[in-house]
Amino acid sequence: MTVQxxxxxxxxxxxxxxKHTQTHCAHCAKLLDRITLTHRGEIVSKTAIAxxxxxxxxxxxxxxxxxxxxxCRFCGDLYCKEQDHYFDIxxxxxxxxEQTEMSHGTIREYVVRLRRLGNYLSSQNVPRPSSPAAxxxxxxxxxxxxxxxxxxxxxxRKYGQFQTLNQNITAHYQENKxxxxxx
Ligand SMILES: [Zn+2]
Numbered sequence: 428m429t430v431q432x433x434x435x436x437x438x439x440x441x442x443x444x445x446k447h448t449q450t451h452c453a454h455c456a457k458l459l460d461r462i463t464l465t466h467r468g469e470i471v472s473k474t475a476i477a478x479x480x481x482x483x484x485x486x487x488x489x490x491x492x493x494x495x496x497x498x499c500r501f502c503g504d505l506y507c508k509e510q511d512h513y514f515d516i517x518x519x520x521x522x523x524x525e526q527t528e529m530s531h532g533t534i535r536e537y538v539v540r541l542r543r544l545g546n547y548l549s550s551q552n553v554p555r556p557s558s559p560a561a562x563x564x565x566x567x568x569x570x571x572x573x574x575x576x577x578x579x580x581x582x583x584r585k586y587g588q589f590q591t592l593n594q595n596i597t598a599h600y601q602e603n604k605x606x607x608x609x610x
Pocket of ligand 1 (some may be wrong): 452453454455456457498499500501502503
């Protein structure tokens with residue numbers, strides 16, 4: 428091993444370089460503008476990164492590196508703060524990206540709307556429905572916020588479509604599974 432390889436630098440330096448080499452979000456592949464760094468799924472602030480002064484060499488950094496990811500702010504917020512949301516926000520976002528032709532901006536609008544609605548429903552202690560059909564009919568009407576009601580209703584319907592699709596995929600999988608059990 429050469430002297431160069433053994434040279435130790437603070438972890439914060441490696442992270443700074445790492446940040447500069449990342450051009451696209453690790454989750455949605457959007458071109459990065461403002462970057463959020465995460466360590467094992469948790470957001471690490473700029474200030475916290477600056478304080479990571481442990482001296483490590485290149486080899487240790489190569490081991491450390493896979494546990495770090497560069498995300499766009501939007502995904503950073505979603506993946507790190509919305510794991511336990513009223514709605515399956517992450518699944519919904521992926522559904523919109525993969526199964527629809529919506530633009531990034533429109534997807535963002537839907538997601539933001541649904542997040543807001545979820546927070547509202549949680550604060551009102553509205554129970555989660557047992558069937559996705561509830562998102563598609565008027566079951567939620569009594570619970571929707573009094574302002575922008577129609578916008579929330581539209582987002583809810585879209586979410587209902589995603590949940591219905593999810594349920595069908597699961598049902599299909601179960602079907603196949605029982606078939607292969609028989610033969
Ligand atoms: Zn992203």
